[in-house]
Amino acid sequence: MTAPVLDARALETLVSAAVAAPSLHNTQPWRFRLVPETSVLEVRAAPERALPATDPQGRALHVSVGAAVLNLRTAARHLGWAPEVRLLPDPAEPGLLAGVRLDEGAGSRLPAVDALYGAIWRRHSIRSPFTGPPVPERVLADLADAARAEEAELLLPDEAETARLLRLTAEAERRNTVDPAQRAESRRWSGERNGKPYGIPSAALGPQDADGRLPMRDFGALAPERHLPPVRFEAHPRITVLLTRGDRPEDWLRAGLALEHVLLAATVHGVRASLLHQAMEWRFLRWEARDARHGPAFAQMLIRLGYGPEGAPTPRLPAAEVLDG
CATH class of the missing domain: 3.40.109.10 (NADH Oxidase)
Structure with missing residues (x-):
């Protein structure tokens, strides 16, 4: 053709x-x-x-x-x-x-x-509570197929495993907010950046879970002036784990292909998503995030799925600024 x-x-x-x-x-x-x-x-x-x-x-x-x-x-x-x-x-x-x-x-x-x-x-990434019904199994199966199409796997943990993953995320979030280097780096990339269309704008920041169940990234801990009042998040969050069989640069790229394929497929189904990346930022916690019962694999992302408001988009650089002539 x-x-x-x-x-x-x-x-x-x-x-x-x-x-x-x-x-x-x-x-x-x-x-x-x-x-x-x-x-x-x-x-x-x-x-x-x-x-x-x-x-x-x-x-x-x-x-x-x-x-x-x-x-x-x-x-x-x-x-x-x-x-x-x-x-x-x-x-x-x-x-x-x-x-x-x-x-x-x-x-x-x-x-x-x-x-x-x-x-x-x-x-869009959603940093607010999900308010709708659970994501149907047929939709989750479609998302797993999307990951598989990119040579990755989307694991659907049970309630006990979900609780363990959220504990790892909470520990990583605590470390992120007390580690001086990571705290300074996150602060540099949150809020307005002199009008530049990158970083996390204040309008896209989300609140914390009033019940402490779901450890969302706490940008308010880095900049108290951007703190939002806590609210109650969903009682039974649906967390999925994106896995690859290897852990080299090519596997990381394939994880990105799979991640976006899953997120776009979720959007087609009207499902919202947010990324719980905190535990992925600490090597030993990322290793702990894998489920040994599923054989050798490497966790690349935790994805929270549900139904709720559309959320605010984050700014993007125009094509002309990222295209080299």
Whole structure:
């Protein structure tokens, strides 16, 4: 099939979709460059927006970039390409995290792809209580399929295992707020940043759980002037665990692809999500987050799912500011 024209308008659409992906503290640690002679859109790390205290290995950065690649791939399919994604395509360039070749057209348009593409623009992280019914098992099964399509696994823990994971998250949250380096880094990336469209704006911050059951990230502990009164969260949170079989940079990128695929599929179903990343920021707690009963695997993200308000979007850098000419 003939490929669509890769003109300036199409390129802006592709990059705008990519930057709508989630990233830790909304750092948006990515840059893009088109190589015209090969029709490859390169996705590179933006080290100036890394988090050395919170993410010393760069694992979360790779997860964020993987999520951006999923959006980019989805947008390319929606526009009529059959994109070929290569992760870590050049060992000599560790900052080049992915390449997406756009030189072949797709044979047909799939409604499922169009639905995921529409979800890119509606997906938001929710930091407030969920108020609706439990997420149906059929929807959870669909989300697990989405993770599996990206060579990852979405584990659905029982009530006892969920309680254990929340205790690990609470311990990580305590450590995050008392560790000087992580506390300072989180403070730098929360609230307004001189009008720049990255970081977590005050409007997107959420309250704490009045019952202490659900340990949401407490930005108010870092900046008391942004503190919100506590409220009661859902009594039985549905927590899922995103796992990969390996724990190398390519696995981190695949975790990002799977994470965003799950989040977009959830959005299609009208399910809201928030990311409980705290325990992933401490190596020994991340190791403890795995369930040994399911064999060797590595936890990459805890995802809270439910029904509730849409939530406030976080700002994004415009395509022109992350696209290298």
